[in-house]
Amino acid sequence: MSVATASLVLNGKGSISTQVRQRVLASASDLGYLKNIHAATTASRKSRHVAVLVDESYEKAFEWHLVRSILIPLEATITAQMYYPILIPVTRLQTAQQIMEKVVMSGAGALFSIHFGDRDLFTLLEDRGIPVVILNHNRAAQQFYSVTDDFIYGTFKATCHMLARGHRRILFVDYDRPDLQGVVFDRKAGFEKAVAELDEPLEQWSMTVPDIESNDDIERVARSIAEICGHGPLGATVHDDYLAAKLYAVLQKLGVSIPEECSIVSPGDTMDYSLPFVPPITTYRTDFELMGTLAGQMLLRRVAGESRTVESLKVQHVLKERGSVRDLTGGNHHARGCY
Incomplete structure (x- = not known):
């Protein structure tokens, strides 16, 4: 039994099973433990x-x-x-x-x-x-x-923004984060929630970048995105704008026009958009x-x-529109969204 589990029981916190809780309290009683x-x-x-x-x-x-x-x-x-x-x-x-x-x-x-x-x-x-x-x-x-x-709500809103702009060929891109698996799970859950609430046939894809610091991994995923874009406009919800900025740069090198061929939206706002080399990515910004x-x-x-x-x-989150999402609706943004 971990130190954290024992402390949670003694402090009355966490979702601990009755059996484990009783074991901890019995041991504490035997040791004469008194919580301050x-x-x-x-x-x-x-x-x-x-x-x-x-x-x-x-x-x-x-x-x-x-x-x-x-x-x-x-x-x-x-x-x-x-x-x-x-x-x-x-x-x-x-x-x-x-x-x-x-x-x-x-x-x-x-x-x-x-x-x-x-x-x-x-x-x-x-x-x-x-x-x-x-x-x-x-x-x-x-x-x-x-x-x-x-994290769920931010990705949900970002994906809804894409859908409300008329995109029906959509993609979710995340990356492996061993220290933040909960964030990865929540981001994907937010995307899936938006898709489910729209309740309309969609073409959709999901991709994962194994190592966000690997140029080869980024380029491999970008090439797969470029291939999909060759068959019509694509809307991509990306895990965060750090990954989005990397994909944005490689997609442009591959000749993919943003947002005409590939729209990009991201939850979060980790990048400093005052810097000239940071691409303009539409985000749902957390109020940090x-x-x-x-x-x-x-x-x-x-x-x-x-x-x-x-x-x-x-x-x-608050929407920060920076022009990376193409409007396919002719201005009727909320006609078929998931808001």
């Missing part, structure tokens, strides 16, 4: 510093624009109450114990984790009296305080500024002892 209900605010009262975990893995570098969009309002919210952030870079190769030691050495009394999820780590921190708030990582959202993106503000307010409630029940908030 004030532990979650003990450490935070002693420090005005708040750790912010940021994944520094090479393949995560493209997410820095996203992280920055969250950090600015988050910092503004907590510094207004005289709490100060400390950035702590981490990687998926580090153990929960190693990262916890970094946090403890920093002197932080509370912690934000942005787009980085480790339930064992969060359990260790909470049990040590360091309250945690998770941002934009759904895997641990039901067990810990969190403010996240609604709101996410940062809500997370800051949530942590302030925790350190003040005002919240005793796990809170989980989801931030919705």
